[in-house]
Amino acid sequence: MSQVPKHDTPILGMATRPRVSKAIEYGNTANFWVEYPSGLIDLTRSQRLTTDAVEPSLVSSTQLDIPVTGDRTIRVDKSKAAAVIIDMQNFFLHPELRVHTTGLACVDPLLNVIAPLRKQGVKILWVNWGLTDQELKTVPPAVVRGFMKGGFGGFGSEMPGNFGRLLMRDARNSELYGPLQEEYLKGEKEGTDVWIHKNRMSGIWGHQTALDLYLKENGITTLFFGGVNADQCVSGTFIDAYFQGYDCVMVEDITATTSPAGGLENVLYNAANSQGFVTNTSNIINASN
Secondary structure, three states, X not given: OOOOOOOOOOOOOOOOOOOOOOOEEEEOOOOEEEEOXXXXXXXXXXXXXXXXXXXXXXXXXXXXXXXXOOOEEEEEEHHHEEEEEEOOEHHHHOOOOOOOHHHHOOHHHHHHHHHHHHHOOOEEEEEEEOEXXXXXXXXXXXXXXXXXXXXXXXXXXXXXXXXXXXXXXXXXXXXXXXXXXXXXXXXXXXOOXXXXXXXXXXXXXXXXXXXXXXXHHOOOOEEEEEEEOHHHHHHHHHHHHHHOOOEEEEEEEEEEOOOOOOHHHHHHHHHHHHHOEEEOHHHHXXXXX
């Protein structure tokens, strides 16, 4: 029987990444993770790998240990973590505008996990389409075409009813869906939630985007992702954040898509085995209690 080459693509055919046999540090002196044979992966950047490779104890006042898929647990610094919730807007979810059953199914789990995260000091970032008339002049043709049907509609066009212009700032179709809008306003008042506009599928497609600036200015390194659509705006932001060196965690039960079967599964597979981690709201809530 032929053996898989030692240096073959790591995620090829992988169901679960094997645990490390000894503690290992990844990265550099300024930006590092430490993984231990127990399955713990320390993302806090608070303690370098020691000579005796002793696993540090959880500091519950400042850290959270959250189980993720693949028989691992990630340790995060609460003050350096944020939830990045993408495009849970009327345009994508409201029944008068489209059928998005799986997206609507994310609403309750999202509402359930927000309060525990806020209590732990984790910021809630609502990252949404919200274009200005000036930005309409600079959106690339491929992006413009993707939001039109048969050459009609598209960014800035008037939508039926009182939903306003398509994905423009302050239009009703650009507001968060149903109870999520109320939850955001509550968090904004309390200083825990922030609304961040984006003008591409990815919310962090280049340096100096509003999301990138906020994360860097606030020293945030670990991001918990959710929203719609998983294989479009969510994965676009997730992958760009991964490229820029953020710790990326996909929260499975608050992430959905309208794409055919395989779209969500592919995103979760690569998130867990290559780009970062996958968890769920139950794991986060249990870790926060």
